[in-house]
Amino acid sequence: LTGCGDPDEEAGEQDVDPDEVEEKLDEDVLIVAQGADAPTLDPQAENDQPSSRITEQIFETLLDQDENMEVQPGLAKDWEVIDDTTYKFELREGVKFHNGEELTADDIKFTYQRLLDEDTASPGAFILDMVDADNIEIIDDYTFELPLHEPFAPIEFHLAHSVTGILNEDAVNEHGDDFGQNPVGTGPFKFSDWDVGDRVYLERFDDHWRGKAGVRELHFRNVEEDTNRTIELETGGADIIYDVSPTDLDRVEEAEELNLMREDDLSTEYVGFNMEVEPFDDKRVRQAINYALTMEPVVENVYYGLGQPARGPLAPAVYGAHEDLEGYEHDLDKAKELLADAGYEDGFEVELWTNEQQQREDIAEIVQGQLSQIGIDVDISVREWGAYLEETAQGEHEMFVLGWVSVTGDADYGLYSVFHSDEHGAAGNRTFLANEEVDELLEKGREAFDEEERLEYYREVQEIITEEAPWVFTHVGEQAVGMRDYVENFTINPAGHHSLFDITLSK
């Protein structure tokens, strides 16, 4: 069992006193546990949270976002807008890849071209859809111009997204198909080993441009069961755990040697209507359901107080979220009235779909329970994920429970795909909302370079969406990170992939 250790480690140990190594190991190793393994560490090959949380440590993006989701310099130390569709970037000098090569503008071009190349078949390609990578103009090693196909105001957010992490051309070519198992980036930690399905081993990259990270080694463990993750934290099998189970929040909070950090995230859960089928083509019905549902029980019973009831389509942490939206109050009489207006005084029967995910199933059950009070008879159907996505994309559904994460932390990402009529189906708009006003406002938002103007468009569109009620906004997510009390300087990031550069351990 122990034999599957790292060969390098053995080699390295030879000239050091083993006892010392033991000690050092113990002190300088940070173990993070999350609920899934990363399928690959090629940032372009996956677009999922477990992978991003690791690739975030290995790769860096041109721009960065701080804990308030505001854009900060990343590998680019400066940038300017030349015109609507052209940006000029200036890179930091002396940034080293883990293989020793220095970062140049060529690497940026290579990275973006690879991401957009059809052969790469990257699930994250759409993030840079608007970028014309082939025509990136390299001015010198540290300066280049980035052309866009069309004006795209939120581009900075996109350039900070983890799929755009900068790769080294030589390393990619060297490892070919195995790059995902041998990632090479510029980040503060470099890849060292991987027990697939179990643990990823990272080591501090001593030549990082910001200096040395706080810990010598960083391990990401895969502990799927929520309860077990907490147990691992309690028993010292992990120093930090992500996604503390709602039921364990109190336990972690109250334990003396453990700390809990909570932070709103960028996700919104919703119950959507298929607006192309009866009776949900009638706004009154959608509104009635909105009035009939109260989401306090969801937060309370499903998430144990983690997160809050949603009052609009965007999580408050998202740039551009409308903070003053009131949503719908809980008013059964009004709901019944609206239903009667729409001709459904006796209610109706409806199928509510969800995928097999505990919280969504619970939400479905709560919705079922609450809607029975206004005579709507809900039949829950739990679908397998693939089938669920496919069938909801094709509009075979009536009502469904789903969520959306504004991964870039910007309103455009949080609204365009799910509410624009160009995005019907698989692209994200599974309610089939088609509202010209909404479309227009969303398009304007993309092109408005004036912050105030842009925010105004989004305010307006969020109000319309609330009024149109394609969704019942159920829940805004909150992430909870548990850690041992000796873990210091952890900063939590709303996007979920936290930078671990600063962390030190004071055991």
Add this chain to the structure above:
Amino acid sequence: MHKYIFKRLLQLIPVLIGVVFIVFTITYITPGDPATILLGEQAPEEQVKQLRRQMGLHLPFGAQFFNYLSDVLQGDLGYSLTSGRPVTVEILERFPNTFILSTGAVILAVLIGIPVGIISATRQYSKIDNISMLGALLGVSLPNFWQGMMAILLFSVWLPIFPSSGFDTWQHAVLPIVTLGTSSAALITRMTRSSMLEVLRQDYIRTARAKGLDERTVVIKHALKNALIPVITVIGLQFGFLLGGAVLTERIFSIAGLGRLIVDSIREQNFTVVQGGVLFIAVIFSLVNLLVDILYAYLDPRIKAQYK
């Protein structure tokens, strides 16, 4: 004997082709499209189509199946849709864990099950018999994942003796092996007992007793070998079952095993891994069965005589 083994190996071929066919069909009719999965939900239609063509997914079922089958026959199980790595590599990476887990569980089960079964049978209806039979019944009655969770609460939380997840050191292996082993042990105990009872009724046991042999010799030398055949069948089936069926235990204890790989792949619609994984387990399972049959021959010369 060699000829027999060879013949059996030959007979495996149609079975395995059948397995390939069934798994392939199941994954084929499963809704969800590998290309979409690979590219993510937000990928543009064009790109998806392109990829489908590239993967040969536009072909009719028969053609796809034969393409796959001919690849398999050449030892190529394809590439994982999520990680892009060869399926064979992914499987072989996971297999040692699963193997240690199931072998450990089977060994534990045999070490408990056979002696307890023998004692129960030789003292039929005694207190020991009743207690062990009740234990065995409970062992098969309690869902495995529940037992696993209880084991974690008991031995990782309340009495922190063993780690609750991961699979790095021998300590990690203890709880999952015990969890899996107990239910198998329960089965083996029951089988051993009934098989022993049956054998102890036989005339040759009476003959052995009439020779004046002491009871130990009668039970161990004369009865056990005869009673072992059905027990070995159960052990073989159990082992095969554990290889692919330890999914729940692997999940509870966060062990990167084969069963979990396949289940995760099913959920991610990572079809190539599902197909390869199931095929791999089927091969191992069939080999275990063959091994069991060969073991029969060593236990029972009559069976050996039939293997031609």
Add this chain to the structure above:
Amino acid sequence: MSEKLLEVKDLSIHYVTEDGRVKACDGVNFWLNKGETLGLVGETGAGKTTTALGIMNLVPDPPGVVENGEVYFQEENLLEKKEAQLKKIRGNLISMIFQDPMTSLNPVITIGEQIAEGIQLHQNLNSSDAMEKAKEMLEVVGLPKSRANDYPHQFSGGMKQRVVIAIALACNPSLLIADEPTTALDVTIQAQVLEVMKDLVEEFETSMLMITHDLGIVADACDKVAIMYTGKIVEFTDKKTLFTSPKHPYTKGLFGSIPSLDDDEDRLNPIKGLMPEPTELPEGCPFNPRCPKAIDVCKEVHPEEVITNEGENSEHRVLCHMFDSRYEHKFTDSTVKS
């Protein structure tokens, strides 16, 4: 009169089952001298095997219970002995050949080993010496030494039976109990096996209790005969007396049931009816429902053993009211005629 090697006194063994109590062996008395062969004859279920197991103290418990009686072997009561002592006797001083050669050999152990096992145990030999001895025993029963490493399924029925005999005689026992040793065999093979047995018993001076249902075998191989019916010995005497002047109606009925090779009888003269259910034996004499001579007293009173012919070299015991002085007179001439 030579010494009694075995004497069974008032042995009763019952099987307690759900359906009731089977008195498989019920007050059995007989004895056997050194060097003699006693034939124990009876139909299926009469209790022959049970009696034999009783002597070996191997009655399966449960359901069997030894209710009563003594079994004297070399003047010691076996039923009072401890299991450890019995183990020294079993297979050593007393051996038993079981009914079915097909099932009484362990299919997964070589026959050499099965013979050697007992030798090793009782004669304190090491395993290779014991195996040597086992091979000799094989030759004694007419099988080549080389087959010691074969398994039972490689032998024919007759050969297996010879192996069983070799096992039984391996330690040169004083008493051999042979439970229908040839019933499962073909006639010509039966003749071979019987011949081997007779020779060996003579050679080793072994006394034998031969259980059978075939009066032909008794005529061939035995010195004494005990006829058993529903757990009781109904007639016990020497062979000659039995064949020349059988007394019990059941014994006579048996003779009448056997087709003769010499005469051309048109119809056989069988005992009427069937053996009663072992759990529901009739009142009085258990044979009374089938007995051509039964009178009222037979239906009411249990017969007691009557010893006649005491003058000769053997006793002649009969379990029948007809010979009991108390009831003799009640049997009129008309009923006695048969």
Add this chain to the structure above:
Amino acid sequence: MTETKTKKDPSLADQNQQKQKEQVGRSQWAEAWRRLKKNKSAMVGLFLIALLFLSALTADFIAPHDYAAQNYDSITEPPSSEFPLGTDHLGRCILSRIIYGTRLSIQVGFIAIAISLISGSLLGAMAGYFGNLADNIIMRLVDVILAIPPILLAIAIVSAIGPSLTNLFIAVGIGFIPQFARIVRGSVLSLKEEEFVEAAQALGASNKRLIVKHILPNALAPIIVQATLGVAMAILSAAGLSFIGLGAQPPDPEWGSMLSDGMRFIRDAWWISTFPGLAIATTILGLNLFGDGLRDALDPRLKD
């Protein structure tokens, strides 16, 4: 028979006729039942199964609450007089859910086994009776099913046809086909050689009659035993599938999904998963006890 002289065998004048008259005509089933009745643990098993059926039938009357009613005022409450086994995270009465759940468990167990029993027996009977090619093809097919671990097979099937209760039955059922096919084939192979089958053949009986009247009824005992034990295993597999989210549809109170859903509360609210777990264990215990007893009762070798 045209002309028959009545010739009564005198042996028939049986003395204990009276006693025998009561017994005569007791089929082997009746005989087995009589033996079963004497087996204490089998009767305990039967009692537990009866309890199961009873609560399934009378759920509407005996359940204290609606199984789906959510009470936000009493979330995850420990056992109390109002909720004898406590409530779950949506404030639903666990006792009521368990009581209603018997219906589903019975369905899962019995329907899944019915599926595998019917198809397995049919396949096994055909393989055994016709032999040769049919035997080879069918048994290889069975080997194929057997070679795929049942839980993977079930997951694959459920993923392919969608997770619903019916599909769960089918998925679990298919996994059990090999067991029945093998048992039935084995019995048929040996029964085929029995003299009573040959006797019927000598009378001119058709293949159909031979299978239906002579072979299958005699193969029934091991099938029934396997079925009782199979029901237990099916309930367990269904619970396992529920654990990975492939079970019943909420809010259906299927025990396996109650148990697995409650698992995340195990440290704070043990009652949510423990009681369904006990319900499963008790049911399976009952079925196993009964099945074991039945095996003993039906096995003629154990008669003496």
Add this chain to the structure above:
Amino acid sequence: MADKLLEVNGLKRYFNTKEGQLHAVDNIHFSINKGETLGLVGESGCGKSTTGRLVLRLIPPTDGEIKFEGQDIKKFDKKAIHKFRRDAQIVFQDPFSSLNPRMNVKNIISEPFEIHNIRENTKTRVSELMDLVGLSSRLLNAYPHELDGGRRQRVGIARALALNPKFIVLDEPVSSLDVSIQAQILNLLDDLQDELDLTYLFIAHDLSVVKHISDKVAVMYVGKMVEMTDYSAIFKNPKHPYTKALISAIPIPSIEVEQRRIILEGDVPSPVNPGKGCRFYSRCFERKDICKEQEPELNHVEGHGLVACHNV
């Protein structure tokens, strides 16, 4: 010459086994006259039951001709077979396995009527049959496991008689029974034959039983017929050495006759791929060189019958 009910010529039946071709029945001839009994004896595995099955067309012969009432049964069409199944019946050796344990006596005995679509008066017919074989009517609802061997065998016989057959194969019908019961059944079979004008093929390994019931006796040895003659001749004056040994081996329940046994060497040889030469060669006490090389023909011996031996 009397009517030949059954005539068998050159009958062969080989089985393919793992070890090779098993000559279960190898070129035998015999015939049975109407109303007579042919006794067929031989050691276990010599092909007696196979012969019985062949003549009833329960298994097809490898070669040879079987004529029933002068007609080749191989050529029977479906209808003729159905008729044949009424005329020819079988009673098996083992009364425990030859009755379906799930059917009661009534069902067993009435099954032939069901199969042959005889619907009228089945009830009376069944009770007549039970009377005939001496079964009490209170056993009508009994199941086989409730009956003892003798009664079971009577049920088997009743079933065989149900369709008024002309011919019955009795495949060791008494060998598993106790002597007293055996005698009762033998008497019954005798009576039935007289009463119903039945023809029997009586298979047994017990010569005294065969002698008691048969008109003619045929002796088989490893698939071959070695001798066939009148029942008295075979006992008084056996010609084939195997027959001699067989007869001498019977234990005679009498102390008056001093038996002189012929003890044969070795075991019955395997019927798989028998070589050339006489099959009895290995055990024969009168063997000659020719016996090893050449298989003896079944020849007619004047005033005796058929014998297959080079010495005769």
